[in-house]
Amino acid sequence: MKNYTSLALIGAIVAGIAGFASLDATSATSLMTIQGTDIHETGQMIGHVTYEVRGMDGQIKHYFQSDNVITNKGKDCAAVAIFGTGVPTDCENPGIFAYIAIGNSTDAIEPPPVGEIALDTSADNGGEMDRSGLIVADIAPATVGGTVVSIATATPFEFKYLGSPTKVTQSGLFDDGADESGNMFSIRNISPGTGGLEVTNADTLSVTWTITLT
Numbered sequence: 279m280k281n282y283t284s285l286a287l288i289g290a291i292v293a294g295i296a297g298f299a300s301l302d303a304t305s306a307t308s309l310m311t312i313q314g315t316d317i318h319e320t321g322q323m324i325g326h327v328t329y330e331v332r333g334m335d336g337q338i339k340h341y342f343q344s345d346n347v348i349t350n351k352g353k354d355c356a357a358v359a360i361f362g363t364g365v366p367t368d369c370e371n372p373g374i375f376a377y378i379a380i381g382n383s384t385d386a387i388e389p390p391p392v393g394e395i396a397l398d399t400s401a402d403n404g405g406e407m408d409r410s411g412l413i414v415a416d417i418a419p420a421t422v423g424g425t426v427v428s429i430a431t432a433t434p435f436e437f438k439y440l441g442s443p444t445k446v447t448q449s450g451l452f453d454d455g456a457d458e459s460g461n462m463f464s465i466r467n468i469s470p471g472t473g474g475l476e477v478t479n480a481d482t483l484s485v486t487w488t489i490t491l492t
Contacts, residue, residue, distance in 0.1 A: 323348060323356070324424075326488040327449065327466045332434070334480035342468060342475060346451075346487070352463035355453070373453035375463040378485050379409040380435055381448040382474070397448050397458075397465070406458055407446065408435060424492035434482035445474035451487050464489075 325346040331339045355369035381397035382404035397406045416428040429451065437444075447468050454460025464487065468474050477483060 322492055323353075324490045324492065325464045326490070327464075328486045328488075329446075329449070329468060329475060330434075330484040331475055331477060332482050332484075333478075339481065340475050344466060346464045346466040348464045348489075349462055351461050352451075355461050355463065369461055372461055374412075375451050375453045375461075376413040376415060376429065377410050377452045377455050377460070378413065378429065378431060378487065379406050379450050379452055379457075380446050380483065380485065381406045381450075382444060382446060383448050384473075397450050397462075404447065409452070409455060409457055410435075411455060420491075424490045427489045427491070428486060429489075430484070430486035434484040437477050437479060437481050437483070440477070440479045443476050443478045445476050446483060447474035449485055 325348050326343070327346045328341075328343040330341050333339050351368050352375075354367040355372040355375070358367055358369050358372050379397055383397055384404055410431040413429050413431055416430075418426040418428075448465065449468065450465040451463045452460040453463070475483070
């Protein structure tokens with residue numbers, strides 16, 4: 279279900295804070311939101327996600343980054359992928375986790391252990407807005423810091439013909455490209471204290487998920 283007409287799907291590799299070196303200190307501070315650590319998974323698998331909103335002129339309007347929450351289902355799917363299906367798990371027919379979904383739910387994610395399997399889809403509280411196509415992950419060889427997997431779509435989500443500004447409040451990483459389908463590996467509420475990232479007509483939103491295996 280798509281909640282906004284002509285919300286075209288796309289997503290892009292987000293460089294990170296270093297990519298904003300051309301901004302002066304004052305403007306960079308005003309644009310960025312960096313949320314405190316919120317790691318609920320084990321120390322062996324750490325997730326991180328970044329969001330970047332640009333206006334029609336291509337200038338950065340908002341930047342947000344935070345640790346994400348790896349779900350119970352995501353952990354089960356990882357176990358199935360590594361060790362097979364010898365024991366019952368909460369993961370059904372796992373695929374490649376290579377699809378990013380964004381949503382406008384106003385319901386917060388559950389506290390750990392996280393059991394959610396989809397972005398909220400209730401009519402009263404928003405739901406999934408759109409989902410990316412298949413993403414080829416960039417996997418860096420293991421180093422002292424671990425093996426880093428980066429998942430980002432090639433071009434950003436694009437918002438067109440919005441009657442009024444709206445907010446993106448969640449994103450998730452899935453193993454299925456169909457809306458509201460598949461297993462969800464991890465999820466992140468976006469700026470819970472501010473109600474999400476506001477987007478207006480012709481804005482774009484880039485999302486990058488990073489999973490580190492230590």
